[in-house]
Amino acid sequence: MPFTIQNELKTRDDLAKFLRSLLDPLAQHTSPGGALLTLGATGTHYDERAAQLEGFSRPLWGLGSLLAGGGTYDGVERWVRGFASGSNPDSEEFWGPMRDKDQRMVECSAIGFTLTIAREAIWDPLSDEAKANLEAWLGGMMAKSMPDTNWLWFRVFANLGLSRVGSKHFDAARMAKDLDRLDSYYIADGWSRDGPDGLQLDYYSSSFAIQFAQLVYAKLAANDDPERSKKYKERAARFALDFAHYFDDQGRAIPFGRSSTYRFAQASFWGALAYADVELPAPLTWGAVKGYLLRNLRWWLTQPFLSGDGIVTIGFGYPNHNMTENYNSPGSPYWCCKAFLPLALPADHPFWTSAEEGIPAALPETVALPHPLHIITRAGGHTFLLSSGQMCAYPLRHSAAKYGKLAYSAPFGFCMPVGIGGIEELGGDSTLALSDDEGETYRVRRAVRGAEIQVLESSGTPVLHSFWDAWADTEVETWLVPPTAGSLWHVRVHRVKAGRTLRAAEGAFALHGQGRDHRALPATDPTQGDGAVGEKGLSLAASGAGAVGIVDLVQETRDGVAVRVDANSNLMVPRAVLPTLIGEISAGTEVWYATGVFAVPAQAGKYGAPETWVKAWQTKPEIPQEILQIIKQ
Known part of the structure; x- marks a missing residue:
């Protein structure tokens, strides 16, 4: 016992x-x-x-x-x-x-x-x-x-x-x-x-x-x-x-x-x-x-x-x-x-x-913290942070996972690799992972070449902007946009300048991967209950822990896959599923990815995401105009 x-x-x-x-x-x-x-x-x-x-x-x-x-x-x-x-x-x-x-x-x-x-x-x-x-x-x-x-x-x-x-x-x-x-x-x-x-x-x-x-x-x-x-x-x-x-x-x-x-x-x-x-x-x-x-x-x-x-x-x-x-x-x-x-x-x-009190109502829902280079939000009831710029200056096990991911979540935690043999062992939540060997091994962001918090003039929204080099001939530039008030979406935009042929895997948050029957989530429509699916341009999963999804906002050229990450990858739960988008990049090209990441945790003492989550999932986020202009240049 x-x-x-x-x-x-x-x-x-x-x-x-x-x-x-x-x-x-x-x-x-x-x-x-x-x-x-x-x-x-x-x-x-x-x-x-x-x-x-x-x-x-x-x-x-x-x-x-x-x-x-x-x-x-x-x-x-x-x-x-x-x-x-x-x-x-x-x-x-x-x-x-x-x-x-x-x-x-x-x-x-x-x-x-x-x-x-x-x-x-x-x-x-x-x-x-x-x-x-x-x-x-x-x-x-x-x-x-x-x-x-x-x-x-x-x-x-x-x-x-x-x-x-x-x-x-x-x-x-x-x-x-x-x-x-x-x-x-x-x-x-x-x-x-x-x-x-x-x-x-x-x-x-x-x-x-x-x-x-x-x-x-x-x-x-x-x-x-x-x-x-x-x-x-x-x-x-x-x-x-x-x-x-x-x-x-x-x-x-x-x-x-x-x-x-x-x-x-x-x-x-x-x-x-x-x-x-x-x-x-x-x-x-x-x-x-x-x-x-x-x-x-x-x-x-x-x-x-x-x-x-x-x-x-x-x-x-x-x-x-x-x-x-x-x-x-x-x-x-x-x-x-x-x-x-x-x-x-x-x-x-x-x-x-003193009588115990909750989170002070006067604290802003979203805040940009310039010293840790974090943007933290609790929009839509999901407390998480966007991160760029932190890195470990000495050898540390899984340092890329502990400091280099794009986002970290209070309810969903984060994953760490359990091996180097493919996407299941990668622990690739909240990352853009790149492979030059057809998906056998991947590289993720660990050390950044530059990172800053910018503020969009049109809305006053803080945005994280960063650069990192996957290889000497491959550069990734990323913008991370927090949710608007009450939204369940955040937006990521990446520009990949590839000097070699690559496979790109971008993960959402990892979700508890078992349903009410205590078995792995079935490959059924998550909007109807427990399930995990992937199709062209999107992947979505729902379980007792909530709902998590990822969509391709621009070209919809990437394939959606509900990856069942290897056991004990995730900090919070030993069995997890990871909605992921997978795309191919040709050598010598510049590719833009615009991604919407959806996440809503279960409420305390209740099974699954609130019933309103399906409508929120169907209302896709918009890419900020300032970033759209850069994409179209």
Whole structure:
């Protein structure tokens, strides 16, 4: 039987109960000395002992918050015992000394955080010898080299913990230097890069690392570093107005970028806003902030993300190793425990006393965000973003899928390739994929040569414009147009200058590929119920998850195909169907593709798209006049 958690998740006590339900199953996987948690057998690029430390440390984000807020947990002794044995060089469970760029450094952040806010429950029970060992172990990272990324925050938090316990290993100069370097990543309007290179403005810029860390620091160092703390809170207030657009009314965050396996850590920024007592900008209220966090957590409780014995699995909407990075150990997903930070707040904090509210009505339906190069919309009840320009500056598994797609959807997620053998293995949703070997392998957009947000003079509509090179002799220029108010369509226009003969496959969003009978969608008319079809110029699919389609708006020369993507390609569902258009391009030609992409998700608690979706599907979108003029030139 699957492990399930029954929890309304409306109150502070409910949130504490949820945390305990995640902590309890860890006991059976904990070593005798408490320092090592073995949650699975899969590997990472770092050593097994560091992975076992990861399983020990990451739940501390939640446990430390619970204890700091006056809560209790019967199993806290496991972690106290683990601190003593894990930091003892003579113990069989010793975590090992720090080396340059060591994964152990990452885990020091949760440890330093916990020592800072829950000293009485975690630090005070330790013997003098154990305290000395833990201080020395944490201090061992001070002189070591670290990646020039958000990793520097891990040493900042280690120093905060050492400072709070009065350790001689506290290095104030090192901490100030790290903070100055972290501040150099700042762009504007609350947005920071994760290091000096590339453009990856994903959840690391918010909940996973940068914003979360800045807000916790602003709270903990308010007296020692008031100017910087004030600056961090001001940045967060501005950033919140942008970040609010990444969540839909059911609580789902738009999956984008790496480390999706951290799951509801996506929403931890909202709890950090409350923890730091940020002065909220209108139209945000504490009721709205509370709603963003709790709706996200409630949605996750409807997903099969737990193993049979209650362990948070590697994956996203379900256990899935295909979508991971090589730094995801079985303990990595417990980064999600950052979402429990509001437990550190007193019960009379306005975050807890305010009535939960929905998405503020004053937030615009569609917004262009120039720093991440995203246009985000919730038109027609579908929250998704259009993207161009982001890319990973270093080797990362499936980086093209995580950063380079044309669109990313809160309800439909996105796909990643499971192999290189044809369109089924491609994971080609929201891409224009090109093949020069008759469809055996495809290339998709990964690195762009240029990207910008333009505004159409006729309507004021923001449009994403970008270039990328599939091969040295093949250039793709793309315009992405968001839906008009209330519409279920967005428009893509591509100009392909081909130096070779190509096959082009353009995908819509991927949809849950099973019907009411729990079998694959039949090849029948989707407007009459469950089904998935393709014909000349269009493809359409409908299931309990909603309806998704794609049409050729200009020449109608492409063939529509309902591709049944290989299992476990999609983040949200293990079996998906992908409406796709396939065309042929001759060498030495310039080809224009104009595409309408239709999508409407199911409403909460209901099967399939609303009944009005068929009429909306039959009303095709128009290509903006400014882009039509370019096509006709």
